[in-house]
Amino acid sequence: MLSIGDLSKRTGVKVPTIRYYEQMGLMGAAERSEGNQRRYEKTDLERLAFIRHARDLGLDIPAIRELIALSRHPEMPCADADKIAADHLVAVREKIAKLQRLEHELERIISHCDGHSIEDCYVIRALSDHGLCDGEH
Amino acid sequence: MLSIGDLSKRTGVKVPTIRYYEQMGLMGAAERSEGNQRRYEKTDLERLAFIRHARDLGLDIPAIRELIALSRHPEMPCADADKIAADHLVAVREKIAKLQRLEHELERIISHCDGHSIEDCYVIRALSDHGLCDGEH
DNA sequence: TCTTGAACCTCTAGTGACTAGAGGAATTAT
DNA sequence: ATAATTCCTCTAGTCACTAGAGGTTCAAGA
Numbered sequence: 001m002l003s004i005g006d007l008s009k010r011t012g013v014k015v016p017t018i019r020y021y022e023q024m025g026l027m028g029a030a031e032r033s034e035g036n037q038r039r040y041e042k043t044d045l046e047r048l049a050f051i052r053h054a055r056d057l058g059l060d061i062p063a064i065r066e067l068i069a070l071s072r073h074p075e076m077p078c079a080d081a082d083k084i085a086a087d088h089l090v091a092v093r094e095k096i097a098k099l100q101r102l103e104h105e106l107e108r109i110i111s112h113c114d115g116h117s118i119e120d121c122y123v124i125r126a127l128s129d130h131g132l133c134d135g136e137h
Numbered sequence: 138m139l140s141i142g143d144l145s146k147r148t149g150v151k152v153p154t155i156r157y158y159e160q161m162g163l164m165g166a167a168e169r170s171e172g173n174q175r176r177y178e179k180t181d182l183e184r185l186a187f188i189r190h191a192r193d194l195g196l197d198i199p200a201i202r203e204l205i206a207l208s209r210h211p212e213m214p215c216a217d218a219d220k221i222a223a224d225h226l227v228a229v230r231e232k233i234a235k236l237q238r239l240e241h242e243l244e245r246i247i248s249h250c251d252g253h254s255i256e257d258c259y260v261i262r263a264l265s266d267h268g269l270c271d272g273e274h
Numbered sequence: 275t276c277t278t279g280a281a282c283c284t285c286t287a288g289t290g291a292c293t294a295g296a297g298g299a300a301t302t303a304t
Numbered sequence: 305a306t307a308a309t310t311c312c313t314c315t316a317g318t319c320a321c322t323a324g325a326g327g328t329t330c331a332a333g334a
Contacts, residue, residue: 005281020321035329037282046265053264058239071261078258082250085260089243092236099233102195106226113219121215123222124208127190142310157292172300174311
């Protein structure tokens, strides 16, 4: 049996975060010691690694909750799980595209600025005047 | 003189957001009508467009506050303003790189999944077992 | 066995940039 | 004059945690 601190050390997930995951229904109520402290088993270690991995990939808590629910039904088709991942991939790609537009706009603004004083600073001017932008955003 | 609603319509910034910007010190306290309602002038319109544009580029409120302060000193060198933009560009590029790593990982996980049931779903398996990942994240 | 110090417990509040809603006052149009 | 709309302030909610207060339990050494 592991304490919450042990679990934390082994997974790299902070103690308050583990409690938070329990609250959010990702971790399931742990067993308790006589003195009301949480006690975990190896399966909890795997569960937490799963959650952490999904979070690292950017999945949000409701999505992870659903994946956990799915993983409890090994006989079901895996289309639902695939869809969660695929939807997330679409969202990630949209974010990338948006950030790349920002990147180009910032590059352009910065490269145009060769003034020496705020008065003719292109950064400030570009922000003031949307007409100086390339694309729309 | 414009009401807050007029300002909102002309800039596309929602009314509560304008009040929020005032609270955050980006907008400066507006004049008031006899009945205590905010009244704006054209300069406020430009200011708000500036803020909105900076936000669209992803700059946060402290950065915008600083840019506004700088723009009030036209004789100062513009290195500070450039630095704010350049630092932000670095942050944007880091976010892009991180998201691209996620993109590839998700692509790989999804493409490997040709199972029909949860039991052998690669999405679930990959999340459970970090060893199935390509890179580290 | 006792004591000390670390780890644990619950609960509340804070993060950023808004957004939503309550309850009431001012303004504008009819 | 009245009705509809807009405005005011204030509080609380979003997301995934993080920090802290104030108190309890546990494990190791004396």
